[in-house]
Amino acid sequence: MSLRKSHELHERRFSRNLGVALTLAAFIVIIFGLTVVKVTRGDFEPPRGAEVQN
């Protein structure tokens, strides 16, 4: 008997794959947003004193 596309097993697998894909996409967006905020606020800039010493 040939495989039917509407098998419930495939629906569950699809839901799992879609869930993982959306979670990863959301994680990328969050990391990007967080990085933009941190860089814009100057969180990663060295202290001014350190520049003078160099």
Add this chain to the structure above:
Amino acid sequence: MSDASINASPARKKGRVDEASFGDYFALLKPRVMSLVVFTALVGLVAAPVTVHPVIGFCAILFIAIGGGASGALNMWWDADIDRVMKRTKGRPIPTGKVEEGEALAIGLALSGLSVIMLALATNIFAGAFLAFTIFFYAVVYTMWLKRSTPQNIVIGGAAGAFPPVIGWIAATGSMAVEPWLMFALTFMWTPPHFWALALFMRSDYDDAGVPMLTVTHGRRATRVHILVYTALLAIFAVGTSFSGVGGPIYLTVSLVLNALFLRGAWTISRRDEDDAEADNFKVERGFFKLSLLYLFLHFGAILAEALLKPYGLGGWS
């Protein structure tokens, strides 16, 4: 590939009823507990006396929630044997065979590491370290040690569920203060009466599972008295918090009303015997349990309201 080959998949061979959907994995994170974590951590973050960038605040709450969810997955991994016995937990992903125990452990560990590192990067190392300690406390101190060894499991273990507002505060300020510990104590002291009421109307659930809840070790009469004593202590503390930095007139009003109702419920529970409770199918105990959920939500809601109104000169006592 045929239907027969699907039926002979590894998942079937290992005795799993079904392959898990995404929702089954999400259920490992105990979403209902996570909602409490999110709300109380948010209140801790907003009540802190500093302004947090919305994106950083969102990330902090998200990673605290993921950390809470990770400890839930570790709890489900360790307690799979108990969950199979208890009516309340039989429908969880592991007892139903949708998720394997090893998967729960892997997800719990992976999300623990991710949440701690990300919280430390998004906010500060102190907050990340505190989240790591909270996960350790819930998964190891409570789940692996206290839960099966002492009737004080809920009393001490309740600390794990009480830490989120402290983490939220530290994420915002990078330092400690008295106020987040008042919020911690509110949840910490609320936990025993909340769970003991549940243990009363779940009847033999904990007994069957061999979990030494107070109802099992000291009897149901003693549990009823304990609920009253702990509720009285909680009421004194909860109303007293009104006069702290996170309190104010809104909090005081909400707290007075809720504690009067909560004390009345605890008093009624302490006066009832098992025949009365059986006769009305634990109506009072169930009502007390539902009220306890509202109790905590509205107390933290009042703290949130005080904090949000402060910039307009309305919140707090000043």
